[in-house]
Amino acid sequence: MSHGGGHKWGMAIDLDRCTGCNACMVACSAENNVPITSEDQAGKGRLMHWIRVNRYWQSGWPRPESVHIPVPCMHCGKAPCEPVCPVYATYHNEENLNAMVYNRCVGTRYCANNCPYSVRVFNWFDNKWEGPLDEQLNPDLSVRSRGVMEKCTFCIQRIRRAKEQASTENRALRDGEVVPACVQTCPPGALLFGDLNDPDSEVSRAVRNLRRFRLMEHLGTEPSVTYLKRVKGGGT
Amino acid sequence: MNRPILLAVLLSLFAATAFPPGEASALSGQPVPFSHKTHVAGNGIDCRFCHIYATRSASAGIPSVAKCMSCHRVVAAGNPSVKLVARAADEKRAIAWNRVAKLPDHVYFPHHKMVNAGVPCLFCHPGVDQAVETVQKRAFTMGWCMACHRQRGVSIDCWTCHK
Numbered sequence: 001m002s003h004g005g006g007h008k009w010g011m012a013i014d015l016d017r018c019t020g021c022n023a024c025m026v027a028c029s030a031e032n033n034v035p036i037t038s039e040d041q042a043g044k045g046r047l048m049h050w051i052r053v054n055r056y057w058q059s060g061w062p063r064p065e066s067v068h069i070p071v072p073c074m075h076c077g078k079a080p081c082e083p084v085c086p087v088y089a090t091y092h093n094e095e096n097l098n099a100m101v102y103n104r105c106v107g108t109r110y111c112a113n114n115c116p117y118s119v120r121v122f123n124w125f126d127n128k129w130e131g132p133l134d135e136q137l138n139p140d141l142s143v144r145s146r147g148v149m150e151k152c153t154f155c156i157q158r159i160r161r162a163k164e165q166a167s168t169e170n171r172a173l174r175d176g177e178v179v180p181a182c183v184q185t186c187p188p189g190a191l192l193f194g195d196l197n198d199p200d201s202e203v204s205r206a207v208r209n210l211r212r213f214r215l216m217e218h219l220g221t222e223p224s225v226t227y228l229k230r231v232k233g234g235g236t
Numbered sequence: 237m238n239r240p241i242l243l244a245v246l247l248s249l250f251a252a253t254a255f256p257p258g259e260a261s262a263l264s265g266q267p268v269p270f271s272h273k274t275h276v277a278g279n280g281i282d283c284r285f286c287h288i289y290a291t292r293s294a295s296a297g298i299p300s301v302a303k304c305m306s307c308h309r310v311v312a313a314g315n316p317s318v319k320l321v322a323r324a325a326d327e328k329r330a331i332a333w334n335r336v337a338k339l340p341d342h343v344y345f346p347h348h349k350m351v352n353a354g355v356p357c358l359f360c361h362p363g364v365d366q367a368v369e370t371v372q373k374r375a376f377t378m379g380w381c382m383a384c385h386r387q388r389g390v391s392i393d394c395w396t397c398h399k
Contacts, residue, residue: 093393101394103342141399142342156395164346 008096010196012206015229017190020068024182031181033143035127048121050152073119073152077222081111107147120151155180175201268320276365283357294346301325337372344399
């Protein structure tokens with residue numbers, strides 16, 4: 001099962017559904033032991049989120065309209081972060097995930113500097129969870145220490161858990177069984193996750209939608225996250 | 237003036253040689269002197285009878301006080317150590333056992349996967365069946381995990397074990 005079982009994980013984000021509520025960011029931080037950054041530190045560019053929601057104003061008063069774009073790690077097929085790591089702490093695994101081994105990381109930050117999507121965040125400090133918040137830390141992940149890079153993993157611990165459950169029940173993994181925290185929490189259901197190798201999975205069908213595009217695709221990064229957006233206006 | 241420091245250095249040197257790195261300390265000092273030897277070697281109780289989650293979940297689990305009392309309401313009820321267990325049961329309190337076999341926080345180890353694949357408990361926890369005080373004699377190094385995984389064709393992807 002673990003040997004090239006043939007999964008190719010991917011995500012689809014429907015921007016026509018996204019309301020910009022930021023619930024994905026909250027769910028992600030809670031699931032993945034992501035520390036809360038102070039305003040002061042955020043101002044220095046040290047904000048720590050594994051998914052963020054970019055907001056773009058399309059028009060101003062009296063009819064303000066905005067577009068929101070949730071940006072997790074793209075798990076690029078050709079990830080610019082990988083070749084620059086001098087210690088192989090970040091690499092591509094068999095299931096098309098851009099993996100990050102925290103305990104291997106020595107903190108050069110080359111990977112973050114080479115990421116066109118700016119989705120990698122760095123632990124500048126040893127972060128503390130004051131009681132009782134420490135009680136809600138997720139035991140399925142380590143708490144990363146100072147000097148370590150971290151980023152979205154597509155909730156690898158949930159992928160692992162679902163695979164274990166399926167193998168215990170002696171069956172194949174079902175579509176929709178792996179649900180990352182952001183996907184689970186999204187109120188309008190704008191986020192979809194699944195196996196791109198399964199042509200019938202919900203995410204594969206979404207990815208074939210004509211509204212599709214990918215962020216900065218021209219860079220050749222081959223992102224695993226596909227966005228859907230209806231283009232308004234008088235055509236091009 | 238420097239004598240206490242010297243003493244401390246000598247002691248720590250002794251400790252370092254007595255317990256090489258990676259080897260768990262023998263001085264676990266459990267709140268109740270629990271002997272695997274009495275229970276396993278002496279009375280033939282199966283590991284899984286007490287560590288019931290080993291075949292079902294990532295952690296093997298430590299038996300509850302209620303489980304101890306299912307025997308000890310009757311068996312050796314007068315033993316002073318068993319009385320400590322009985323008191324905990326009466327006060328509805330868990331015994332705060334100290335960990336013995338432990339991996340660092342960044343490693344994921346699913347017992348059920350390996351136990352159900354037929355790796356015997358004592359292969360990884362050698363001598364526990366004969367231990368008066370529980371010790372972890374085998375060091376859980378990454379190389380050791382990898383060697384068996386390679387040999388048996390199990391995944392050696394970093395994200396299989398690291399979290």
